[in-house]
Amino acid sequence: MTAAIFRAEFLRALPVWPWLLASHALAVISGIVPSGQAGVRTELLGSIASWGVGSLSLFLVVRSLWEENPNRSEHFLATRPMRLAGLLKGKAAGMLILIVVPFVLAEAAVLLGRGQSAHVIGIGTLQAVVVLLVLLGVAFPAVWGWSKRSQAFVALPAAFATGIASAALLDRAPSLRISGSPYLQAKLVSMPVMLCGLLALGMVAACCALIFGRGRSFRRVPAFVALSCVIPAAMMALAGIEPGSGEKRVAPSLVHLTLSNREMGDRLANWLEIDPPPLETQAEGDVVWSVASLRVNGRRAEPWPKQGIGDRLRASRPEMAWNRPIQQALRERYGDQLKLPEVLGKTVALPAATALPGEHDPARMLDLEVGLLGALIDWQVVAEVPVRNQAETRWENTRWAIRGLNQADGGINIQFIETTPYLWLTDPANGHLPDRGCDRYFLVRESDGKITPLSDMGLALAPGWRRVSLGLRERMVMLRDNFSRFDRDMEDPFVVPAANYRLVIVRGIPSGRVSVDWITSSPISCAGLWTPTTGVHSPPPPDPRAGTALEWLQQNPPPASGASEEAVQAWLDQFAPRISNHESNETNHQLKAAVGSLFAEHPALVIRTIRALSPFARGAGGVFGWAMMDHLPRDYARKMTARDFDEGIYRNAVRRGWQGDLIGMAAERARMGFGWQVEEVLISSPKEVGFSEAEWRDFYRLYPTADAFRALAGVVLPREYLEKETDRRLEDYEPPLPNPNIDPLLDLALARGRSEAPRWLRDAIRRKQATETTFASVWVKDPVRKWFEFPSHLKTDDEVVGWFLGQEPVHFVFDPASEKFHLR
DSSP: OHHHHHHHHHHHHTTTHHHHHHHHHHHHHHHHSOTTTSOHHHHHHHHHHHHHHHHHHHHHHHHHHHHTOTTSTTSHHHHSOOOHHHHHHHHHHHHIIIIIHHHHHHHHHHHHHTTOOHHHHHHHHHHHHHHHHHHHHHHHHHHHTOSSHHHHHHHHHHHHHHHHHHHHHSTTOOOOOTTSOGGGTTGGGSHHHHHHHHHHHHHHHHHHHHHHOTTOHHHHHHHHHHHTTHHHHHHHHHHTOOTTOOEEEEOOSOOEEEEEEEEETTEEEEEEEEEOOOOGGGGTSEEEEEEEEEEETTEEEOOSSOOOHHHHHHHTHHHHTTBHHHHHHHHHHHTTSSBOOOOOBOOOEEOEEEEOSSOOOTTOEEOEEEEEEEEEEEEEEEEEEESSTTOEEEETTEEEEEEEEEEETTEEEEEEEEEEEOOTTTOSSSOSOOOTTOEEEEEEETTTOBEEEOEEOHHHHSOSOEEEETTEEEEEEEEEEOGGGTOTTOSOTTHHHHHHEEEEEEEEEEEEEEEEEEEOSSOEEOTTOOOOOSGGGOOOOOOTTTTOHHHHHHHSOOOOTTOOHHHHHHHHHHHGGGOOGGGOSTTOHHHHHHHHTTTTTOHHHHHHHHHHSOTTOHHHHHHHHHHHHHHOOHHHHHTOOSTTOOHHHHHHHHHTTOGGGGHHHHHHHHHTTBGGGSHHHHTTSGGGTOOOHHHHHHHHHHSOOHHHHHHHBTTTBOHHHHHHHHHHHTTTOOOOSSOSSOOHHHHHHHHHTOTTHHHHHHHHHHHHHHHOTTOOGGGTHHHHHHHBOOOTTOOSHHHHHHHHHTSOGGGEEEETTTTEEEEO
């Protein structure tokens, strides 16, 4: 009887099965031909064929199962007696041969045609079997659970929509979008979790059919939809299981936060960047931070834009082209074979960034709860390939094949295909595709080992991965560089380099993750944020009154002492627009004196006028700014709070020596994330700030300066800790060049008393002398005078710097008592 059922299944599928096989054949042909070689028609035909395979397979499964639905009075068992087991065996055999076998053979054919290893072919084929068996297993209860087609068409889509909605409402739900943040590993859309969700859906359908039985569809449909809410919870529980993820939590006391305005389409929004204190592992590799969760004023918000690790690394490419971890990876592989440039930077920590919901409002106050996720990046040389057409290479299961060389602007474009297996079955936790943009590409000249980075233009040409088959993905990458940068003498910059160069691929591999949760200590004000000067915020038309301030002032002197606030405000409103740029120079005392006379009685009105000035009103800003420097009342500066922080008032108070009045405000401002604004006040009297030792540690890790080292050592932090943290920052340090000023890290090394610091300073000065035609000793005198004991008869900067350059660095020793270097 099982054979008879199988025969019936075959005859029922016979009109459609040839079309299914044809679709499989077209999909295989399209999958074997790599991107870049297949024409547009071939790729379009392959995409249509893939949709055809899925649609025809679904049609055959649903049609077959519905014909023998036990809940229908017309089903097969009602007219011919047969055991249910025999029916299931016959239908399962029919589905396996008609649906599963062609699909599995097509998957194996694509993997074999792409030259994959036996391991990849075996795992990829097994993955196809698992997926199809799960789909068929779910299809039986999903279709048989309903006695009418209308019930199935209502219940199944409603259950799917309910699951999506319940997942979105749960607070800890990650994004459902596949293009969401890769820091969350997109677990909710990973294949293992999706298969578990499908199995849960089948179980729910079976339970509803058994509990409510036949004839109770009015209960079965809502019960099925309600129970479907359990599926997202189960999927998210599975998504949280990440063995070997290397994730650890960090609870910082202080963070580095910046808040600015950016144009988002036709609106002006607040833009947040936040950076926690550097990790101890940051000395060994790069760190990329992302906003994983966000609450603004108690309401959950979606971080935007969601960028992948590679997107962030790509955006920082000029900063990371030659950082230390990448150079170390190249040196470990090639030793002295390559001519690497001097290290231009150490490790990189990219801050997390997001746009805050809502439009910018100067009166807006922000309470923030931010969850950050950091990815630790290790760089590794994974492959190299000669620069010629059809050249190929591989690393583990990833293959690269050059498919095109094109001349462009005296240089060359290199087009290649990257093919990566999607082996989620052997590695469920990390079976995701490598994040695009995590690779760095370098061109190496065979003759002398000279190396240059290439620009990856892949996102513009092929955004994202193309699905070749169920277990294979590929993407097209276009690299470009102008060879004339280092081969200007070549008559043919296209043919010659292609025959004498090799492409080196350095991959950034996420090695671990770090979670950080941070909450603002008090609301943050949006007042005083810089406003963009483009788009909808273009410069206003010039005021016809501009340039008449002096003339108007002679006829309208400032209000006398005792004048009302209304009169003072009216005078300021008339006076400020009349100040032109040429009237705001520092020597124009009349305008500044007029404004300064109002500070004693009405400082709030004058400050309010300054804040209301357009960023384009540079003339008025200069006059009011200089007036504040000379006439700002100390009592008014003392009343400034962390929420009402004004950089102009703060700078003038510091310049006039009122740091002691601002310590409490500065401490609160630092706890809000703005320690970079008040650093000099905090280190002026560290004992009075009231920070805990943990806060001071975070502060120094965020702002490791020479002044902070001298102020904190032995006062609020042990000198041993500061020396250890400083040495970690200075690991493998070399002064970056070219640099118009002395590097702050070099200044820190001198404050630390590192024995190498005199050599670093001498080399930096000598290189500046050799590379800068306008070199003068005045530009490098400060570190020499500040950190070295020199003979008292030396007076001029040239004499002091010349004396220092004439000494051998090894003859200098550091005296902790005087905090200076002196000769042995």
